[in-house]
Amino acid sequence: MNRRLRKYLIYGGGALLLALAGTAAAVRLIDVDRYRPGIEAAIHEATGLDCSLGKLSLSLWPFLYLQSDHPVLRHAGQPILQAERITASAHLLPLLSRRLEIHAITVTQLTGTIQRDRKGNLNLLPPWKPRSKQPITLPLASLRVAKLVFRNANLRYEDAASGTIAAAKDLNFTVGPFLLVDQGRTVVRSGRDLLAASWNGDLQATTISFNALTLDHPALRFAVAQNTLTAKPVTAALYGGKMEGNVTVADLGPNPQLATACSINDLDLTRLSAALHRKSRLIGRLHVTATLTTSGMKHEVMLRRLNGTVAMQGKRLTLENLDLDTVLTQYAKSQDIGLFELGSIFIVGPFGPLLSKAFDLSGTALGMSRGNSRITQLASDWTIRDGIATTKDVAFATPHHRLAFRGQLDLPAERFRDFRVGVLDQRGCATFTQTINGSFHAPQVEKTSFFARTIVNPLLSLFHKGATALGGDGKTGCTPFYQGRVPHPATP
Secondary structure, three states: OOHHHHHHHHHHHHHHHHHHHHHHHHHHHOOHHHHHHHHHHHHHHHHOOEEEOOEEEEEOOOOEEEEEEOOEEEEOOEEEEEOOEEEEEEOOHHHHHOEEEEEEEEEEOOEEEEEEOOOOOEOOOOOOOOOOOOOOOOOOOEEEEOOEEEEEEEEEEEEOOOOOEEEEEEEEEEEEOEEEEEOOEEOOOOHHHHHHOOEEEEEEOOEEEEOOEEEEEEEEEEEEEOOEEEEEEEEEEEOOEEEEEEEEEEOOOOOOEEEEEEEEEEEEHHHHHHHOOOOOOEEOEEEEEEEEEEEOOOHHHHHHOOEEEEEEEEEEEEEOOOOHHHHHHHHOOOOOOOHHHHHHHHHOHHHHHHHHHHOOOOOHHHOOOOOOEEEEEEEEEEEEEOOEEEEEEEEEEOOOOEEEEEEEEEOOOOEEEEEEEEEEOOOOOEEEEEEEEEEOOOEEEOOOOHHHOOOOOOHHHHHHOOOEOOOEOOOOOOOOOOOOOOOOOOOO
């Protein structure tokens, strides 16, 4: 290296060090607390919430850092959101040309409860009041936020009208980039502008719960472009099973269009039964697939617009505390049996939260609570159109009996529509049926049937030798009640 080049390097490096030292000294001399009232007032003007930024600090290396310790947002004196720390870091050199390039805004340990009252008002969004008519002008050529980061957030949402409770624990969330000002022009003026832009992110959490549904270790990557959010893949552990799927939400705003497809392998029914507070527990694992579409924001509207398919299948399951084969055999002569109650634990399937409160599944209603049932095979396939779920292949088999279900569930109205359960013979004809109508909470179940008083054959012949009320003596034909994939058990 020649002497002149070395000289330039020494002078240049010294000048750079002096500039950095001068900038650092200037930063130390800035009293950021002078700007606190203005920032807090701007936040209140924009949100209607009272803001306390806590302790503010400014530092230089390796970025320009502005940090707020223990900031809080309040409404009517009550904390709504609070964090341990919020840090904004920006690149230094772009500031020389009036460009604010924010490297990251990081929110650490955010906690809070968002509540919606019965009138639909959110505590996070107080009733709008007229703001100042003077527009906010920024002396910037451009403003860009590379990413917004939430670390270890714990949030809760409560809806008083629907009773919905959702919560996220240890939520880690990264999203961006956002171009807010470009060539001196404000690009994002509202949430609609933000949804029309292009950005992406990822999410992980320890748990995310929605009423009785709990997702363990959910993770997803998503992208937003032209008012459409696409999340793929979405993975989580759900009651011991592995869930994987994708979600698309189009027309982000007041009337979003939702489409989802997912599968769950090895869903643990013991954990699911416990979550639904069942007395009789179904033990084993299921495979579940679903493809669904709907739209809207309110629960009732989304149910009315629900379309798609749901399918469940399982083998070698056990129903605790209720011996179905013994109960069916002992009660066959009198027909004094709540057959629908016996089978309801299986037909509830994906609609369990709606139906499970209507029945006593402990066996006490039948006078029998001892013993277990072995379920050799279970199918629960449904098609859904405009909120009406129709059976496609819904049946299960024990070592000695096979039961099937036909009819519809009106999910928005929470009513049965000509729903029937039947005990089948080898041909799929019904030896005994019950019809159910009425609401989910007070179903009208048919108590007896035509042949209850006329069949005097031994009990086993009723169920295993093909004597059917609908088909005659077994030599004549019948109209099959069920023709699905669950086979009839072998004749004992």
